Amino acid sequence: MTSSQPTRPSTAERTVRSRDLFDRASVVTPGGVNSPVRAFNAVGGTPRFITSAQGAWLTDADGNEYVDLICSWGPMLLGHAHPEVQAAVVEAVSRGTSYGTPTVPEVELAEELVARTPVDQVRFVSSGTEATMSAIRLARGFTGRDVVVKFAGCYHGHVDSLLASAGSGLATFAVPGTPGVPESSTALTLVLPYNDRAAVDRVFAEHGDRIACLITEAAPGNMGVVPPEPGFNAFLADTCTRHGALFVSDEVMTGFRVSRQGQWGLDGAVEGWRPDLMTFGKVMGGGFPAAAFGGRADVMGQLSPTGPVYQAGTLSGNPVATTAGLTTLRLATDEVYDHITGAGETLKAAAAEALTAAGVPHVVQSTGTMFSVLFTDRPVRDFAGASAQHLPAYTAFFHAMLDRGVYLPPSAFEAWFLSSAHDDRAIETVLAALPAAARAAAATQEGDVG
Ligand code: PLP
Numbered sequence: 001m002t003s004s005q006p007t008r009p010s011t012a013e014r015t016v017r018s019r020d021l022f023d024r025a026s027v028v029t030p031g032g033v034n035s036p037v038r039a040f041n042a043v044g045g046t047p048r049f050i051t052s053a054q055g056a057w058l059t060d061a062d063g064n065e066y067v068d069l070i071c072s073w074g075p076m077l078l079g080h081a082h083p084e085v086q087a088a089v090v091e092a093v094s095r096g097t098s099y100g101t102p103t104v105p106e107v108e109l110a111e112e113l114v115a116r117t118p119v120d121q122v123r124f125v126s127s128g129t130e131a132t133m134s135a136i137r138l139a140r141g142f143t144g145r146d147v148v149v150k151f152a153g154c155y156h157g158h159v160d161s162l163l164a165s166a167g168s169g170l171a172t173f174a175v176p177g178t179p180g181v182p183e184s185s186t187a188l189t190l191v192l193p194y195n196d197r198a199a200v201d202r203v204f205a206e207h208g209d210r211i212a213c214l215i216t217e218a219a220p221g222n223m224g225v226v227p228p229e230p231g232f233n234a235f236l237a238d239t240c241t242r243h244g245a246l247f248v249s250d251e252v253m254t255g256f257r258v259s260r261q262g263q264w265g266l267d268g269a270v271e272g273w274r275p276d277l278m279t280f281g282k283v284m285g286g287g288f289p290a291a292a293f294g295g296r297a298d299v300m301g302q303l304s305p306t307g308p309v310y311q312a313g314t315l316s317g318n319p320v321a322t323t324a325g326l327t328t329l330r331l332a333t334d335e336v337y338d339h340i341t342g343a344g345e346t347l348k349a350a351a352a353e354a355l356t357a358a359g360v361p362h363v364v365q366s367t368g369t370m371f372s373v374l375f376t377d378r379p380v381r382d383f384a385g386a387s388a389q390h391l392p393a394y395t396a397f398f399h400a401m402l403d404r405g406v407y408l409p410p411s412a413f414e415a416w417f418l419s420s421a422h423d424d425r426a427i428e429t430v431l432a433a434l435p436a437a438a439r440a441a442a443a444t445q446e447g448d449v450g
Pocket of ligand 1: 073126127128129130132155156157158217222250251252253254281282291
């Protein structure tokens with residue numbers, strides 16, 4: 001008899017502890033997760049319980065290692081446990097963790113945000129949701145108007161008025177996108193198709209004098225990456241200005257991620273416009289709960305305590321979180337973005353090559369350093385296009401990558417994130433996994449034909 005090859009343990013054998021933890025978690029937490037996007041409901045299976053992370057790598061409770069292409073959904077621009085960020089955080093913790101008074105790092109982080117972006121002032125909060133919620137309240141308070149315009153497929157956190165689906169036709173008010181949001185909360189929200197100038201023109205023509213603000217992801221990443229068509233953000237800014245509404249650019253995901261100056265650096269700085277308000281989160285918190293909104297001095301001046309619009313937070317500007325964010329941003333040099341750009345180009349080209357070789361329809365879309373692979377045969381410019389993806393192909397692709405040590409977002413509607421810690425070993429692990437994953441995706445199509 002020939003000696004047999006050692007067989008690779010099955011997925012079930014390699015995920016014993018994660019499955020046990022998931023069972024326990026599911027008893028005490030709805031769906032076993034503290035944010036739905038972490039669950040594997042869209043792709044099936046058990047989320048891995050991560051016990052440590054270093055650089056580009058995650059280690060789960062069973063000791064499996066994965067190249068991380070989620071990066072905490074964006075924040076970990078420098079990779080996990082970056083030594084300088086870690087040292088700064090440990091030092092900050094040694095001086096106490098929260099005082100409920102103004103602190104030094106929050107001033108320095110605010111100065112860093114003001115230096116990098118077109119905002120005059122910022123106010124810190126603890127999550128992106130809080131940032132967009134507060135920006136909308138401020139826009140309403142400043143303009144004395146109530147209506148908010150948003151785009152289908154853009155996610156701005158779980159703010160009641162923004163969890164809205166388009167109503168029965170264009171230029172009609174929205175309906176709640178989830179139970180628990182009263183109709184009255186979305187009755188002042190208009191939802192339009194992204195990249196659709198005519199739809200924007202129509203609602204401003206009809207409702208312009210009631211619109212407090214238009215909020216958009218600076219470049220959507222929550223329906224997969226869907227870049228704004230050239231000039232679209234400038235058009236939105238101009239339309240808002242002409243109608244006395246505020247233009248709110250949500251850079252929670254793109255800020256300090258797609259480039260040193262975020263998406264605004266890619267189009268606003270080039271085309272010569274600026275948002276009235278911006279929202280930030282993720283990278284600027286360096287992996288801690290920190291976010292911010294900011295903008296024109298005259299608008300920000302309406303906030304309490306200088307103005308009448310109330311907004312507050314016990315942990316806002318927390319010294320540990322702002323230290324992590326400040327250290328991260330100071331380390332986020334051009335070299336960091338160049339490295340991520342280079343790694344991204346390699347991955348995008350390899351994914352496209354593997355999927356083409358396997359005959360899987362796909363498009364690769366990007367803005368700056370952020371990209372996604374969408375399983376559809378035509379460029380995606382709005383949510384309807386993103387929804388036309390062949391989801392079973394992504395499911396098969398995702399699991400084949402996971403089995404080969406690559407942790408992709410467990411949803412076809414997400415960006416893939418890289419960090420400056422994604423070195424040759426990490427990238428080669430992803431490249432090695434791609435051909436088999438592409439073939440797995442192809443098999444779902446064959447099965448679907450007929
Ligand atoms: N805005 C955008 C563009 C986001 O991508 C997100 C989260 O993914 C948010 C707002 C909400 O941020 P958070 O999850 O910190 O509340």
